[in-house]
Amino acid sequence: MKTAIEIENLGKKYIISHQGQAQQYVALRDVISDSVKKLVKPKKSMKPQREDFWALRNLSLQIDVGEKLGVIGRNGAGKTTLLKILSRITSPSEGKIKLNGRVSSLLEVGTGFHPELTGRENIYLNGAILGLSRKEIRKKFAEIIEFAEIEKFLDTPVKRYSSGMYVRLAFAVAAHLEPEILLIDEVLAVGDIQFQKKCLDKMGDISREGRTVLFVSHNLTAIEHFCSRCILLQSGNLILDGNVESVIEGYIKDVREGTKDLILADRIDRTGSGKIRAVDFKILDSNHNEVITMKSGEDYYFEIDYLNNSEDNFKNIVVSLDIFDDKNSGLLLFRTNFTNNNLEIKKRTGKIFCKVNNLPLAPGNYHFSIFISSADIEILDYITDICHCVVEGGDFFGTGSSGLPTHCKILHKAEWFIE
Amino acid sequence: MAQKDNNFLIIESGKAEKHYFKDLWRYRELFYFLSWRDILVRYKQTVIGIAWSVLRPVITMVIFTIVFGRIAKLPSVDAPYPILVFTALLPWLFFSSALSDSSNSLIGNANMISKIYFPRMILPASAVIVALIDFFISFILLGIIMLWYRFVPSWKIVFMPLFLLLALIVSLGAGFLLSALNVKYRDFKYIVPFIIQFGLYASPVGFSSDVIPNKWRFLYSINPMVGVIDGFRWSIIGKGVEFYIPGFLISIFLAILLFLIGIIYFRKTEKTFADRI
Ligand SMILES: Nc1ncnc2c1ncn2[C@@H]1O[C@H](COP(=O)(O)OP(=O)(O)O)[C@@H](O)[C@H]1O
Numbered sequence: 001m002k003t004a005i006e007i008e009n010l011g012k013k014y015i016i017s018h019q020g021q022a023q024q025y026v027a028l029r030d031v032i033s034d035s036v037k038k039l040v041k042p043k044k045s046m047k048p049q050r051e052d053f054w055a056l057r058n059l060s061l062q063i064d065v066g067e068k069l070g071v072i073g074r075n076g077a078g079k080t081t082l083l084k085i086l087s088r089i090t091s092p093s094e095g096k097i098k099l100n101g102r103v104s105s106l107l108e109v110g111t112g113f114h115p116e117l118t119g120r121e122n123i124y125l126n127g128a129i130l131g132l133s134r135k136e137i138r139k140k141f142a143e144i145i146e147f148a149e150i151e152k153f154l155d156t157p158v159k160r161y162s163s164g165m166y167v168r169l170a171f172a173v174a175a176h177l178e179p180e181i182l183l184i185d186e187v188l189a190v191g192d193i194q195f196q197k198k199c200l201d202k203m204g205d206i207s208r209e210g211r212t213v214l215f216v217s218h219n220l221t222a223i224e225h226f227c228s229r230c231i232l233l234q235s236g237n238l239i240l241d242g243n244v245e246s247v248i249e250g251y252i253k254d255v256r257e258g259t260k261d262l263i264l265a266d267r268i269d270r271t272g273s274g275k276i277r278a279v280d281f282k283i284l285d286s287n288h289n290e291v292i293t294m295k296s297g298e299d300y301y302f303e304i305d306y307l308n309n310s311e312d313n314f315k316n317i318v319v320s321l322d323i324f325d326d327k328n329s330g331l332l333l334f335r336t337n338f339t340n341n342n343l344e345i346k347k348r349t350g351k352i353f354c355k356v357n358n359l360p361l362a363p364g365n366y367h368f369s370i371f372i373s374s375a376d377i378e379i380l381d382y383i384t385d386i387c388h389c390v391v392e393g394g395d396f397f398g399t400g401s402s403g404l405p406t407h408c409k410i411l412h413k414a415e416w417f418i419e
Numbered sequence: 420m421a422q423k424d425n426n427f428l429i430i431e432s433g434k435a436e437k438h439y440f441k442d443l444w445r446y447r448e449l450f451y452f453l454s455w456r457d458i459l460v461r462y463k464q465t466v467i468g469i470a471w472s473v474l475r476p477v478i479t480m481v482i483f484t485i486v487f488g489r490i491a492k493l494p495s496v497d498a499p500y501p502i503l504v505f506t507a508l509l510p511w512l513f514f515s516s517a518l519s520d521s522s523n524s525l526i527g528n529a530n531m532i533s534k535i536y537f538p539r540m541i542l543p544a545s546a547v548i549v550a551l552i553d554f555f556i557s558f559i560l561l562g563i564i565m566l567w568y569r570f571v572p573s574w575k576i577v578f579m580p581l582f583l584l585l586a587l588i589v590s591l592g593a594g595f596l597l598s599a600l601n602v603k604y605r606d607f608k609y610i611v612p613f614i615i616q617f618g619l620y621a622s623p624v625g626f627s628s629d630v631i632p633n634k635w636r637f638l639y640s641i642n643p644m645v646g647v648i649d650g651f652r653w654s655i656i657g658k659g660v661e662f663y664i665p666g667f668l669i670s671i672f673l674a675i676l677l678f679l680i681g682i683i684y685f686r687k688t689e690k691t692f693a694d695r696i
Contacts, residue, residue, distance in 0.1 A: 011432075014694065028604035088430060088536040090693040097430040107534045116460045128452040129535055 003100065004181055004212035005063040005086070010095035012056040012081050012236075055081045056236045059095070065180075068213045070227035070244060072220070072251045077233040079216045083107060083183045086214070101180025101212070104131055108185075110170030115159035119150055119169055122158055126173045140176045147202070148172035168195055175202045178211075185216045220248055220293055221393055252292050270383040276314065276345055278370045280305035281387050295394030296411055298359055302334075304352040304370060306345065314345040317380070320371035321354055325364055331409050332361070342375065360411045361391045439686070443538045453545040458552055472553045476512055476560060480504050487625035497659040499568045505561050506655045507624040507648045509554060510586045514644055515615045517550035521594030522611045525602050529696040539689050540682075543594040547587065554583075561655075573657020582650030589643045589674045595681030599688045602695055623648050629661065636666055643677065646670020 056078040063069055071079050084090045086097065087105030112129040113122050123144055127137040137144075145151055148168045150161075158166055217223055223230060223244060230247035232240035232254065240250040265279040284301040285291050294300055302321055308314070323332040334354050336342045343352060369384035396411045428438070462469070480501055488500035521543035525532065528542055565572065601607045622644045623631070631639050639645055646667045653660045 027606045028610075029606055031604070084693065085430070089533065091690040092430065092432040094432045096432070099428040099430070103428070105536065108530075111534045112456075112528075112531050114456055114460060116463050117456065121456075121459065125452050125456055128449045129531065129537070131446075131449075133448055 002065045003062050003098075004065040004067070005061070005100070005214075006098040007059055007061040007063075007086075008096045008098075010056060010059040010061075010082075010085065010097065011054060011093050012078075012085060012090070013093040014053045014055055016051050016053045054236050056085070056092075056233075059236075059238050061231070061238065061241070063212060063214070065100070065212055066210045067229055068215065068227045070223040070230035070247070071214060071216045071233065072218070072223065072230060072247065073233035074255060076235070078236040079233055080107070080185055081236075082233070083185050083214065083216060087183050099181060102131075103181045103183065104177045104179035105183040106130075106174050106177075106185065107183075109167060109174055113158060113166070113170060116157055118157055119145075119148075119154045119161070122169065123173055126170065130174060130177055131179075132173075132177065136178075144172045144176055147175060147198075164195075171195070171199055175199055181212045181214075183214045186218065218390070219392060220251075221295075223248065252290065255292055264383065264386060267383060270381060272372070272379040272381040274381065275308070275310045275378075276317070276372055276380040277307045277309065278304050278372065278381055278383060279307045279349075281368065281370065283387070283389060293390045293392055294359055294361070296359055296361060296363065296391055297394045297396030297398070299355070299357045300359055302354040302356065302368075304354075305349065306352060306372070307349050308345055308347055311347065313347060314374055314380075316342045316375040317345045318342055318371075318373045318375060319352055319354075320369075322369040322371070322384075323361070324367055324369070325409050329409075331366075358396070359391070359394070360396070362405055362409050362411050363392045363394075364409060365390055439538060443540060446537050446541060449537055450541045450545055450548075453541060454548040454552075457545065457549045461549070472556045473560060476505065476508050476557045479512070480508055483508075483625040498570060498656045501564060502561075502568060502570055502656065503627065503652070504625060505564055506651050507622075509557055509561060510582070510647045510651050511619065511622060511624050511644065512557060513550050513554040514586055514590050514647070515618070516553060517547040517590035518593050518597065518615060519611055520550060521546035521590070522597035522601050523608065524594075525598045525692060525696065526605075526608070532696050533693050539692055540595065540685060543598040543685075544591060547590050547594050550590070551587070572655050575654045575657050577654075579651065579654040582647050582654060585650065585671060585674055586644070586647045588678045589647065592674065592678035592681035595685040596677070599681075599685045599692075602692055603688060618642070618644065627652070627660075628663065628666075636663055637669065640666030640669045641673065643670045643674040646674070 059082070071082065073079050081090075083105060084107070085092050086099070087103060087107070089105070089107075110126065112126055114125065117125065123141065124134065124137055128134070132140075145154060148165075148171070150165055150169055153161065153165065158169070161169070213226075215223065215227055227244050230240075230242070230244045231238055232247050232250050234254055239254075240247045264281060265277075270277075280303075282290050282303040282305075283292070283294060284303055285294075286299040286301075288301065291300075304319070304321075318335065318337050320333060320335040322330055324330055334356065365388065367388045368386050370381065370386065371379075372381040373379045397413060461471070483504045484501050487504070524542040524546040525539065531537075532539065532542075597607065597611055601611075621642055628636070628639070628645060628649050640663070647670065649660075649663065649667065653662045
């Protein structure tokens, strides 16, 4: 196998100054006044506290031609930094990279789009920005507008486009790049799901044609669907490299570990007497495997691990599980006494399960709160904002299509008829 | 296979890229499209766009003619005062808008810089090209004014492109330097308008360089735009305009020096643009 990308000991250092927030630039005024102060009092160094921060360190990696590599990791792990170095947007602080082939990067769709220009003009402009020549764009022009489904609005300024049209057009140009090496960052997060799927398929074509692709995403389904190999970054280090399944597993562990100390057992921002404490929360799929993303319409177990700090057994315990969306609106509430299911909590530790069939949540980001009380007399434990998780895709309606809306949060089957 | 091997690209820390100027050539289409975008956007708002490149020089010309020609009664050469002013305004307005647009070009396109690779020099350079287009439009205006005064330009006008080239070199050099400084020192943007404002009065726009006493003339020519403006007058008006050679040579020398300093500083800081912007 030929190597497409060879990365040797790569590192990227940022300098963060500790004057208030991270300051990326300096004011000339300060430089002048500092040097004047230095002239007056040359001994005292006026330098603000500065610290090196390695966003990426000791990274070595070989990627073969035609390989589709998924890059995952928590926010701040250095994924974008890696792509930015590979695409030469920023330069490395140490190490060496050998790239074999023309590189295109897609860190954002629609870079350089100008609202005053028409769709047609923006296609040419954006194409040039992405490194296509005029000839190439002209050749693919018809294909691009067909892909974007905007024929009718070709000569309308894009400022009049709906956001959906805008994204489609921007993506269509990008999807027609034909580099040997393609770098994609989290760009699939935009656009409606149907179009996302179309783009994934289109890019699937790209990789089938023997192109090397680096794909950064939080969308694990897309990674699974698309990649043949995966790496996991953690605080700038490469910690896992291997087949997609095992690396995703590692990622899930990493995410859980990263949020664990924040969440539950050690959290003190909770109310209630504390006789019982929820110490862990997990989401399990119908096969009891732990997951961090859910699919609409599937069955899940929500597991609450508790610690009973008293020496008693508790009877008639009410447990509530609230689900909120990312704007913190309460969407769903599961409570034991709705269904006369109040629980008995034993001494020491144990697990409470809540099984939800046919998950009615639309794709989006959600989090939970747990409320445990003793028959509504005494609040034992109440903790909010736990387990941030994602719902994506899924075949809720059993129709074989995963095109679910994202502007609503709750899904329910309905019957339609005419009289 | 052999062909593929030519395609190798090596990125190494701390090393200047050998391909840079080759890349600059490869990205010439982007250069073209960015200039085209800025011109298109300007003239899409047709009324404002045209008015901008027509009204600005005309109004400035009228004011200068009144202030310097009528009130200060500075001597004119063998040409009507408005023409004397306008021949100088052309390169000056080119320089000033090239300078203010190119010095903002990096900050103004911050998003592109942080998302896409391309030789960053394209941005200030294309801003200068846009100013050049405006220059050509104002040049038509000069033609109209000459018709109005029934003034026939000198045959030496064939040398004008050389002086325009000098103006281009000065603008590019200053544009590279200031745009890069602007990324590093965000308050630099307050300095640029000052340079332009000050430069207008330090350049022989409203009057002829001949009013400068001879002993100061050489020193005066340290402003490279003096050489450009004198050159424009000499080539267009011709008669009665003396050409001060030593001053012109120093202008050329400083213009090239500025150009080189601009490029060197730009290249040196370019790598950190995406991190700072
Ligand atoms: N220009 C910059 N200056 C200082 N720190 C930066 C800069 N860009 C990124 N970082 C830091 O580098 C780390 C890695 O960022 P990034 O590569 O964007 O992570 P990811 O894409 O995995 O979320 C983050 O902690 C981020 O704050």
